[in-house]
Amino acid sequence: MKASSLLPSLGLLYLCSCSVSKTPHGISKDAVQVSIDLEKVDTDRVRVKVMPPRQKSGTVAYHFPKIIPGTYAIADYGRYIDDIKAFKKDGSELKITRTDSNTIVIDNARQLAYLSYLVNDTFDNETSGDPFSEKSKTIFSPAGTNIDAGKYFLLNMAGFVGYFTDQLEKPYRISISHPEGLYGTTAMVDRDNKANTDVFDLPRYPEVVDHPIMYAPADTAAFRVDDMQVLLGVYSRRGKTHASDLRPDLEKMVRAQKRFLGPINDTKKYAVLSYISSGGDDDAKGIGALEHNTSTSAVFREPMKARDLIHVISHEFFHTIAPLKVHSKEIHYFDFNNPKMSQHLWFYEGITEYFSNLFQVNQGLINDNEFYDLMARKIENSHNYNDKLSFTEMSRNVLEPKMKVQYPNVYEKGALIAMCLDIVIREQTQGQRGLLWLMGELSKKYGADKPFDDDELIPVITQIAGNAAGDFLKTHVVNGERIPYADFLAKVGLKKQVVPFPEPIVFISQDVAYIKTDSTNTHVLASVPDESNQFYQNLGIRDNDIFLEFNGIPIDPKDLNSIVYLGYDLDEGSPVSVKVNRAGQEIELKGSVKLNYEDADSFRFGDPGRKDLHEAWLRK
């Protein structure tokens, strides 16, 4: 992972990368040795060679994952594997049978010297559509792979490396040859000192899948928070965003998270792999992130703001508690091809999402009212899902197509479940303890290497946090009874209040679209049927102005999604410039963002008698 002026021939490189047994570092004879060649890309495909340890049975199967942890959706990574062959030592082929897209059965496996195959990338095969929809087969971009020869590679390892039946616990050595101008961002430690090869040793297959790596031209930032090293790698397809732009806010956030968590977090190295999609039809469409125990692979979209990174990473980093520190056997002994899902998604995703909001008010990054509004928005959003569904039932069956569409509710209602549980614990302990304390207790009882039985979690929480906590979980999480949020929030002094909320897109306000295209689709124009759009009024945008640029980004009338995205999630008061053509004359309209607002339900503190509990909830 070091740039070097030495440039051995490509052929030599390939030999080096394949001959991992000749590296200066020892490797167990029992290891699965994998070489990945990112230099000789064959029509967007990468050659992978896998040398297994000596096989003891006559027939063995090599599997690619059907699913990986954290995704809650069938991926079938084997779909992207071509030209797979098995070879003996003498180079002759062994008979193989591909029994399904993920499984390759090898006969005479005792003679197996190595497997060789080509890997296609998933970004190029994404279809438009919601990856969480019932019928979607698209792999969510942050869990996917990208091969852009000489420029960029995203290796979510499940797409490149498989495992042999019943050999998940074997160690792996992964050798990657890569263009020397590309830097690998990962939480793994490179055991090799060559400029264009990296060697990683991992103790078991789940660890392989848990360690993505992103190769891109060096655009990184690194900093330490206490004894944790944080590495940020950025690749922006348009070259508009750089790690140095994002670092200050990321560092501020991670420091606040570490302060919030205290000793419960002992992560030593954390890597953030950020790919910034152009938003075009040929680019990644799944915006978001996939958590790993010591890293996050994230996909954003131009124009990207530091706030986007904060929003995503603040959530993903809290996964270092759940599921890393506390998880069930379904996660610990994850079955990559016949997965059994835990019933506690509310716990893994809901608590994580709640903490990613709570820590912000706890650490003074947002004020109390902003926090209430975030929670109120989740209440509103949760109504878009089945609100009477047992969350444990949903979690257990989340891979069923009908249940898959309920999954995004883990970030809405899941977080609200966590909030109410936090309030219950605070109330029961006169504010002395809360959900973070409970997580600390659970991590002491279990920990990264000691999973719990799925059925014991709620009884154990009841034992630790009391009957009120247990009753709440049984009633609202297991039985799926609706949660009277206002009643829970009243316990910490909040009262319902209607407040103005910013509308998400400046081009749409109060259900009116303030944008249109002309009949030939060659221009995007302002539609100003009234004077209600404050963003337009403030900048002086007039009816039939032709949009040319938005904050320096040219408007492409053929890419309507991108145009809408340009006006999405802007910051009130931030500088903005819009170039328009008005009656044949180019005009640049400059000013600050004035958002449109719509009244909606939220909460405000209004019960001084509950002040102590309220303060304990938000600030302890």
Place this chain on the structure above:
Amino acid sequence: MKKILIQALVLFIGHQAIAQKDAAISALAKHNLDASALDEKLRVKPTDYSYDLKETVATEGSEKVILGHYDASKPEEDRWTVISSDDQEPSTTEIKRFKKEHGKQPYPPAKIDDSSYKVEKDEPGTLVISFKLDPASLVADNSFIKDCRSYLTIDTKTGKIIKAESVNEKPLKVKTFNVPVLNSYSELTWNETEKKYFPKKDNINMTIKLLGQEVATTTILEYSNFKK
């Protein structure tokens, strides 16, 4: 955001202007029917009647039922009351959205493109006539309807329309958004006292593409308890 657009589109379709009597007269005459069967005014929603409305919006995996009441005796801005949302107290956002969607004035009547008439089915008991609207008669906000074809199913024994449908003939573009699927049908009942049609049920299916994602939605509006 998706929801906002879906609602906006529902609004367009909900007030789609259809049918004036013209070229289909001869087909009606074959069945000894009065040409007034196609008169659009007969299908305008009654504003002087109070009624209940059950709105069911289903997207993939979720369904929301909102109950509303229209009170014709109240001032215009107070006529709609949102009773419940999924049996719960409705939120401010839900109340606003519902009132805005159902309280909006209909678009001005559009003209039928005379050259677009087709007799789709003419068999004993059933006559189906289709037509398209004259683009020049549409306003900017509902101009996309020019790419939709409307179908009226007439019970030739009673001379009454029993179903009004609209289907998009090609992917629509609504403002800047792509709508691959947009079709609706309305079931009507004949009110003998008022000598006009009252709505019974509207069913609107729509798929909208937004930010690279496709969202399919079905909205069902069920009308009941019409009282003057």
